[in-house]
Amino acid sequence: MARFKHERLAEQFIGLIERGELKAGQKLPSLRMMSKQQGVSLMTAYQAINSLQGLGYVESRPKSGYYVRRPKQKISFRRQQKLSQKKNPKSIDELVQLVYGTNRSTEYISFALNTPDVELLPATKLKQSILHVNRNRSHSALQYGPIQGIRDLREQIAVLMANSGIEVDSDELLITVGCQEAINLAITACTALGDKILIESPTYFGVFQAISSKGRIPVEVETDFETGVVMESLFEAVEKHKPAACLLVTNFSNPLGASIPDSDKERIVRFMRQKKVTLIENDIYGELYFGAKRPRSCKSFDRDGSVIYCSSFSKSLAPGYRIGWIESGQFFDQIFQAKIHQSVATSTLNQEILAHFLKNGRYDLHLKRLRKQLHTQSLRYQEQILAHFPEGTVLSRPKGGFVLWVQLPPSINTLKLLHLAMQQQLNFAPGQLFSLEKDLHNYLRISIGKPYDEKVEKGLQLLGKLLHSSSE
């Protein structure tokens, strides 16, 4: 029996749908109506609908409401279990090493790498930029660049940010070694030893150690498959834990693929400012939207520099270049100083190449193509997973970004599955990587960065087979 009210409510609706009492295309009552009819809170009604969406029984149509949707395959409802505590949080480090540590042969199919395949990147155009820089500027590339990063690139990034609704002076930007360094700088700058930092749960593994290696304490906050961090839980956690900062991937998060609705972003910024909690926003996936419009960032609602904004070109242009940036809000001096003792400066050569590439308007064109490709890939991966994974599989439906988050029946242990998969020259990121606190043994993350082809198809089918045999 389902433990939570929203689970019981969701099961009721599944019953109605499966018995044909609610038909495909039929509109569901509004949340307010559902709350009244069922005597539950609005929140419970919302969570039930969210589960139904995650399971594929219901779809939302903008400005209209929720509609019944017949799932392509019958996937039975496994209730969202109260997740138990992890026994050995340290094992995340070892897991990371297991998944990402060794060099793979070209035969290997990796669904673990959260990055665009080289085929999706503008290699030829970037080569032209390299030639240009080599011809005109490589002397300067030899020397330490400014600690803050070169002006040319900062100006291009300021333009990029203006296009997404953030007005920023290029003098307030600092170039970093990818987004990961930006996050590290932000943590160092706006928190002190022993401070708590709120993070989404699940979240990507780079965050845990970035926080704890500096003697700060990560505190995990509940999330929703679709809308990311749960507002009420976030606000409660602020009251309860008095954190110094809150670190959120606001758009197309990793591993959930969730995006915080723009109106909630505004609420978060307002709330955090009021509570004097610094918001560290990681918007590394923001440009990779599948829809018509870029989602906003929290930073775009920031009026007084209480949001530190981090992003990079690693998911969209040149992962190997290790170029990211940070808009430091009120913390410019602290971040500048932290940069010196973290890595002194960022590679001048790579900055010059990207500045040239952006200046020539090539990034916009590239992004337009990339978004379409990723959307197509995401859908095709989803289809295969729905077709081949066992009953009880729940799949995220991200509206951008790189990853699919897969919930499997509780009997599946994705770590064991990983070992089997690796024997077959195949890997993925097991759920246990994504939380220090929660036992995510029956989850896994699939990256869709590799263009969908026969090899990918076979890989997903093979995973499905392994899943079927391990659930028997």
Place this chain on the structure above:
Amino acid sequence: MARFKHERLAEQFIGLIERGELKAGQKLPSLRMMSKQQGVSLMTAYQAINSLQGLGYVESRPKSGYYVRRPKQKISFRRQQKLSQKKNPKSIDELVQLVYGTNRSTEYISFALNTPDVELLPATKLKQSILHVNRNRSHSALQYGPIQGIRDLREQIAVLMANSGIEVDSDELLITVGCQEAINLAITACTALGDKILIESPTYFGVFQAISSKGRIPVEVETDFETGVVMESLFEAVEKHKPAACLLVTNFSNPLGASIPDSDKERIVRFMRQKKVTLIENDIYGELYFGAKRPRSCKSFDRDGSVIYCSSFSKSLAPGYRIGWIESGQFFDQIFQAKIHQSVATSTLNQEILAHFLKNGRYDLHLKRLRKQLHTQSLRYQEQILAHFPEGTVLSRPKGGFVLWVQLPPSINTLKLLHLAMQQQLNFAPGQLFSLEKDLHNYLRISIGKPYDEKVEKGLQLLGKLLHSSSE
């Protein structure tokens, strides 16, 4: 009156020399004899001789002893004062920003940048390597490289290290974003929150925050102008503070330019192993020796992986590329994991360029030339400083590396001097940057990375003038 025994002893000798009772070229008694005659400890005798050397009254001749040397100019003895405690250690960060924060016009003369001038770097040959990589491999450069760094470069570095007496498997190396990241990884990997880490005093400013931002505690240990960290003080500090690690620049340190004698390196390695203290060795300047032979590293005496070795190409080949490396001793897994949450991976492009450059034997040739150039520059800078700085100036005489360490009369405040100098389009690194504990208000560091020319000459003369007027 001098406060310390060794200062009183040094003053006695200065009296003898200045009254002509000890003549230039005359041999001094041995340390053992001096200790007997004067009723002081060997250590005191040694410290006195060290002061006399620093002041230019005495020189040491290998395997022979100490001899009187008439200084070129009369520099009076300012006793090494008991350094007082600093009032605001945080000001180091602000100082760093003052010195390194702003972009300088080309008119600016910076004696603060501890790095080779672009004229000393093999720009043309590196351009060829860029072209080669761009032609043959830039596809791979777009992608995240292996977390550990690319094999080609690791192999070249293993060869380089073998040439300097360290046998290492390229699989045990990890490529980093310069030496600074390597130091950060080492600290994260081999120490825990609250642990103490011994460092030389004075030392370069990047170290303090690298340690304290992670909740570790830096403990400063006495040094000698010529031989670096004082062995007895180091050993005492280990007993007293029970540190988890000890971080030393073993060759041509920054800012002292001191090198630990090879026999002492072996003693340090043995002692630290016995006391279970991890030695983090920063050997970034090791290749930049002015003499006939590369000094050894502590790592070359390491038998069981208790030394973590850090270095980079930033002082010798391409500062702006931000490529360093780490040999992690027993800590490979921890360092690998720390790398992931620090910066994920190092720029693939830059690694490929340097691998190609090294493979073609170009680094050796370049180093041979660079060493000669730096040696010449160092001597010419020294001459000018001795000619133009006020009486009471004591100058380091490094046998390699990039920097001169200048002790000025106690009445001089080099921070005030810096403000005056900056108004004249000139800067340097004031002493206060190099210690958290000690008041180094009358010290400064001059980098010799810029080829000696009229501009440099005028800059040093101008500094001399400012010094004279501020000491009046």
